[in-house]
Amino acid sequence: xxxxxxxxxxxxxxxxxxxxxxxxxxxxxxxxxxxxxxxxxxxxxxxxxxxxxxxxxxxxxxxxxxxxxxxxxxxxxxxxxxxxxxxxxxxxxxxxxxxxxxxxxxxxxxxxxxxxxxxxxxxxxxxxxxxxxxxxxxxxxxxxxxxxxxxxxxxxxxxxxxxxxxxxxxxxxxxxxxxxxxxxxxxxxxxxxxxxxxxxxxxxxxxxxxxxxxxxxxxxxxxxxxxxxxxxxxxxxxxxxxxxxxxxxxxxxxxxxxxxxxxxxxxxxxxxxxxxxxxxxxxxxxxxxxxx
Numbered sequence: 579x580x581x582x583x584x585x586x587x588x589x590x591x592x593x594x595x596x597x598x599x600x601x602x603x604x605x606x607x608x609x610x611x612x613x614x615x616x617x618x619x620x621x622x623x624x625x626x627x628x629x630x631x632x633x634x635x636x637x638x639x640x641x642x643x644x645x646x647x648x649x650x651x652x653x654x655x656x657x658x659x660x661x662x663x664x665x666x667x668x669x670x671x672x673x674x675x676x677x678x679x680x681x682x683x684x685x686x687x688x689x690x691x692x693x694x695x696x697x698x699x700x701x702x703x704x705x706x707x708x709x710x711x712x713x714x715x716x717x718x719x720x721x722x723x724x725x726x727x728x729x730x731x732x733x734x735x736x737x738x739x740x741x742x743x744x745x746x747x748x749x750x751x752x753x754x755x756x757x758x759x760x761x762x763x764x765x766x767x768x769x770x771x772x773x774x775x776x777x778x779x780x781x782x783x784x785x786x787x788x789x790x791x792x793x794x795x796x797x798x799x800x801x802x803x804x805x806x807x808x809x810x811x812x813x814x815x816x817x818x819x820x821x822x823x824x825x826x827x828x829x830x831x832x833x834x835x836x837x838x839x840x841x842x843x844x845x846x847x848x849x850x851x852x853x854x855x856x857x858x859x860x861x862x863x864x865x866x867x868x869x870x
Contacts, residue, residue: 579739606764612753615746622743626719633712647697651724652713654691658684659731666736688728718743 596605661684668677711724718740722731734740 604763604767606760606767608753609757609760609764612750612757615750615753619747619750622719626714626716629714629719629721633714647694648711648724649713651691651694652722654687654694655724655726655728655731656722656735658687658691658728659735661687662728662732663736666732684728715740717747 599605661680665677665680665684668674668680713722713724714720715722715734720734720739722734726734
């Protein structure tokens with residue numbers, strides 16, 4: 579089918595790398611393939627249903643009995659085509675005996691088809707029989723005619739399109755049997771991966787907080803050293819001041835009685851001199867008043 583160019587990268591080296599790595603880790607690529615094949619088969623079934631509706635609208639409607647006879651001719655023709663394609667494949671593989679045995683079965687099917695065609699022809703008018711009665715292939719949604727010969731049917735059933743759809747449908751059926759278990763494993767895997775990522779995130783956050791805390795401690799340590807240095811200096815200054823005061827007190831206490839008497843006499847002399855000066859100044863003032 580014309581699906582356009584594949585957007586994926588088809589590289590044998592990458593395929594080999596995946597085959598080497600896949601035993602050690604589950605990549606769940608089969609679930610991706612399951613989704614793609616499901617979409618592909620659903621699209622093919624949709625086309626098949628549309629083709630059937632189109633044929634029902636365009637072709638002349640037949641009675642139930644005649645339609646059954648026509649379907650029988652179609653079924654025998656499909657069996658002949660499938661058997662003939664299989665016989666050709668066996669002959670190409672060198673299995674001549676199996677191929678000859680299958681050809682005998684094909685001859686029997688041809689006789690049955692000839693009888694079915696005669697029965698179908700006799701049940702409808704000649705003008706209606708001449709019309710091409712089509713049928714849609716249930717596998718690959720291709721059109722098949724009731725008058726197609728064996729060669730045309732063999733080409734169809736042995737063709738890449740039909741065989742490819744058979745392979746796709748078989749693979750899809752196998753995937754669907756294990757899909758639920760595989761989906762459960764993928765959910766568990768994703769949950770564990772998410773928990774592991776959350777744990778890594780929390781660990782990084784703790785490390786970052788510890789780093790910021792240590793940086794703040796280092797930035798605050800010089801100021802504490804300075805304040806501690808100031809406190810030490812203040813304590814030393816206070817102790818020096820106390821020592822000086824104690825030394826002065828001890829000096830004052832250690833003076834002799836002679837020094838204290840000398841100091842007291844010196845003070846008494848100073849008082850007597852100041853008294854004499856006051857007396858002289860008063861006598862001068864009296865004299866000046868008497869003279870006036």
